Amino acid sequence: xxxxxxxxxxxxxxxxxxxxxxxxxxxxxxxxxxxxxxxxxxxxxxxxxxxxxxxxxxxxxxxxxxxxxxxxxxxxxxxxxxxxxxxxxxxxxxxxxxxxxxxxxxxxxxxxxxxxxxxxxxxxxxxxxxxxxxxxxxxxxxxxxxxxxxxxxxxxxxxxxxxxxxxxxxxxxxxxxxxxxxxxxxxxxxxx
Amino acid sequence: xxxxxxxxxxxxxxxxxxxxxxxxxxxxxxxxxxxxxxxxxxxxxxxxxxxxxxxxxxxxxxxxxxxxxxxxxxxxxxxxxxxxxxxxxxxxxxxxxxxxxxxxxxxxxxxxxxxxxxxxxxxxxxxxxxxxxxxxxxxxxxxxxxxxxxxxxxxxxxxxxxxxxxxxxxxxxxxxxxxxxxxxxxxxxxxxxxxxxxxxxxxxxxxxxxxxxxxxxxxxxxxxxxxxxxxxxxxxxxxxxxxxxxxxxxxxxxxxxxxxxxxxxxxxxxxxxxxxxxxxxxxxxxxxxxxxxxxxxxxxxxxxxxxxxxxxxxxxxxxxxxxxxxxxxxxxxxxxxxxxxxxxxxxxxxxxxxxxxxxxxxxxxxxxxxxxxxxxxxxxxxxxxxxxxxxxxxxxxxxxxxxxxxxxxxxxxxxxxxxxxxxxxxxxxxxxxxxxxxxxxxxxxxxxxxxxxxxxxxxxxxxxxxxxxxxxxxxxxxxxxxxxxxxxxxxxxxxxxxxxxxxxxxxxxxxxxxxxxxxxxxxxxxxxxxxxxxxxxxxxxxxxxxxxxxxxxxxxxxxxxxxxxxxxxxxxxxxxxxxxxxxxx
Ligand SMILES: Cc1ncc(C[n+]2csc(CCOP(=O)(O)OP(=O)(O)O)c2C)c(N)n1
Ligand code: SF4
Ligand code: SF4
Numbered sequence: 093x094x095x096x097x098x099x100x101x102x103x104x105x106x107x108x109x110x111x112x113x114x115x116x117x118x119x120x121x122x123x124x125x126x127x128x129x130x131x132x133x134x135x136x137x138x139x140x141x142x143x144x145x146x147x148x149x150x151x152x153x154x155x156x157x158x159x160x161x162x163x164x165x166x167x168x169x170x171x172x173x174x175x176x177x178x179x180x181x182x183x184x185x186x187x188x189x190x191x192x193x194x195x196x197x198x199x200x201x202x203x204x205x206x207x208x209x210x211x212x213x214x215x216x217x218x219x220x221x222x223x224x225x226x227x228x229x230x231x232x233x234x235x236x237x238x239x240x241x242x243x244x245x246x247x248x249x250x251x252x253x254x255x256x257x258x259x260x261x262x263x264x265x266x267x268x269x270x271x272x273x274x275x276x277x278x279x280x281x282x283x284x
Numbered sequence: 285x286x287x288x289x290x291x292x293x294x295x296x297x298x299x300x301x302x303x304x305x306x307x308x309x310x311x312x313x314x315x316x317x318x319x320x321x322x323x324x325x326x327x328x329x330x331x332x333x334x335x336x337x338x339x340x341x342x343x344x345x346x347x348x349x350x351x352x353x354x355x356x357x358x359x360x361x362x363x364x365x366x367x368x369x370x371x372x373x374x375x376x377x378x379x380x381x382x383x384x385x386x387x388x389x390x391x392x393x394x395x396x397x398x399x400x401x402x403x404x405x406x407x408x409x410x411x412x413x414x415x416x417x418x419x420x421x422x423x424x425x426x427x428x429x430x431x432x433x434x435x436x437x438x439x440x441x442x443x444x445x446x447x448x449x450x451x452x453x454x455x456x457x458x459x460x461x462x463x464x465x466x467x468x469x470x471x472x473x474x475x476x477x478x479x480x481x482x483x484x485x486x487x488x489x490x491x492x493x494x495x496x497x498x499x500x501x502x503x504x505x506x507x508x509x510x511x512x513x514x515x516x517x518x519x520x521x522x523x524x525x526x527x528x529x530x531x532x533x534x535x536x537x538x539x540x541x542x543x544x545x546x547x548x549x550x551x552x553x554x555x556x557x558x559x560x561x562x563x564x565x566x567x568x569x570x571x572x573x574x575x576x577x578x579x580x581x582x583x584x585x586x587x588x589x590x591x592x593x594x595x596x597x598x599x600x601x602x603x604x605x606x607x608x609x610x611x612x613x614x615x616x617x618x619x620x621x622x623x624x625x626x627x628x629x630x631x632x633x634x635x636x637x638x639x640x641x642x643x644x645x646x647x648x649x650x651x652x653x654x655x656x657x658x659x660x661x662x663x664x665x666x667x668x669x670x671x672x673x674x675x676x677x678x679x680x681x682x683x684x685x686x687x688x689x690x691x692x693x694x695x696x697x698x699x700x701x702x703x704x705x706x707x708x709x710x711x712x713x714x715x716x717x718x719x720x721x722x723x724x725x726x727x728x729x730x731x732x733x734x735x736x737x738x739x740x741x742x743x744x745x746x747x748x749x750x751x752x753x754x755x756x757x758x759x760x761x762x763x764x765x766x767x768x769x770x771x772x773x774x775x776x777x778x779x780x781x782x783x784x785x786x787x788x789x790x791x792x793x794x795x796x797x798x799x800x801x802x803x804x805x806x807x808x809x810x811x812x813x814x815x816x817x818x819x820x821x822x823x824x825x826x827x828x829x830x831x832x833x834x835x836x837x838x839x840x841x842x843x844x845x846x847x848x849x850x851x852x853x854x855x856x857x858x859x860x861x862x863x864x865x866x867x868x869x
Contacts, residue, residue, distance in 0.1 A: 121453060129450065155417075158595035172619070177611060178610060198617055201835060
């Protein structure tokens, strides 16, 4: 049986992770593949960690990615990226926004935000891509489009038609926000 | 055939529509909530939030006695609340089909316990289906309605978090064009459960379980998937998916109905293997029944009763293989949820802590008052329990300690099962204080309407329960209405009511920050004046996510994007460092 591909999305509640995983899943469905996605939410509006698993291939059983078989860790926040690094497979890669959001204990000044996380990610997984998501999103015109910037960066390394990504974005994003999101997607595609 | 991606919950909603159901009723609870929220897109179905699960089931029973198909949904602990009508409904049976969804939460992603509701199926003698993906969630919902009518029984559909909240491809069907019109049909011998009637029904339901067992052996939802023929696995629900990942060569008996078990089919399957596994999450529910048939299996001696399964855990636990886990080392600080910036609950817990109250807590967003730095909750058991527990603990304490006890409950939880406790407080002359945090919504589960919000599930306006009048009507003489954003007043009222040797109720009245309709007046965010901030960290004691400690400058900063301008922080600062953005020169 052909290989199942695994993308693990990670970040903080409110960063648009669930929308991003929805867009990826729609693209895979359009490509005629079997898709499963899964997420843990319920209390996420209050800023906790959020993860979502997306798996695609000819036939997918579990919606949870088998531990250690993540191909791409697609993450919107640095600390959250590092939390899930052990789940990446050997030659896996992270596609990451270098945004730092202080968890409660850091915000209260009890512990520092961990240092050198970018180096940690890149030394363990050299083909990782780090994107300045927040600034690209601001340049596109809306700080809330970091997720779409990152989708642009992700689309570069996945082998699916650009048209499919654009169609999926059109389906999932309300029309008044579509333009700024298409710009953000483009910015992500250009980012290296 | 076009495929769409649906979550398990969306698929159950769709299945209910395709089954021709006319009524759906629920009380929200993760991971079940989205089923009813999705049913609202089908105008043909009357969908509503009930104040608790018992009422939700009773509404469903009424609709089914009228001849309609009815869906009732709840989270696993909701079935505890609805158990009373459920156990006797099992005796009466149904007229229109009745399906009860129980959404269990292995791993306690957002629950207070990890109970396995398959036990309820056996206990209440009610058949139970368990889907393994969204397509099955849709199909088994329809099937459950048919079985309900065919065997004259309510039917359970059991989901778990990973089924309810996973999306997979689904092929949709249609709703029947003709649906039988509900009407009145009297049948008291069947529907009035006096001992004489119920006694006659008991042997009938015992026979029903035997009939279902025999019938289910020939049904396609209980299937054998051939592998290499060396080991056999009995499994069901989401565990099936993990077995397929972890043991791709095994022969699998996949059970779509987990109660009653197809015993002859199991016997036939088991006979073929020297090594037979049962892979199931939580309790040894299938395993114990299979063992009782005299069949030896490997099950909970290897697979943990606690927590959910994953492909890695199945492999790891059965074959002692290590698989990686997320990094939980201390260098990576955890990121638990916390109350939103501007949450109206925050100030109350800040003041309760200052007043050294012993807080008998309850379940809702305000349970986060347990978390540091607020750290102001001492007990929390189940919905509504705060009130009775406060009464009980006060009974055994000294006069001095008694005064420290304060029960804290949300509006939705108060109407769910807290009101009964308040009647007891008054009737039995407790001296406790009850704080009702009325934010006009069931916030914890994603903001559902309830009888205090003034709206129904379908967003139509509805009468609002007047909590103050309600408390007075049960006999509370001292009810104070409070603005929880006023810290000085909040502290003063809490202390005064704690000291009062009589039952008293405090009701806060500010809405949840995340409900736009209740927050129409914009308030400018605050900023910290660098010159005035002395770095004393007093403001950090309220645990607002918008306030961040700058460890280099040793001063607090406010994130203007998420600050709601509620001004609670401002009242904790002795140096007047917080000002509205733009005021600082
Ligand atoms: C029996 C039961 N049903 C449902 C739930 C899920 N649940 C937890 S808290 C809650 C309601 C919270 O609403 P409210 O008391 O108004 O507090 P808020 O979250 O709005 O602050 C619900 C439905 C539960 N834990 N137990
Ligand atoms: S959702 Fe509403 S009630 Fe819950 S923490 Fe946020 S503001 Fe408070
Ligand atoms: S005003 Fe203060 S307490 Fe309120 S949201 Fe803003 S920073 Fe938080």
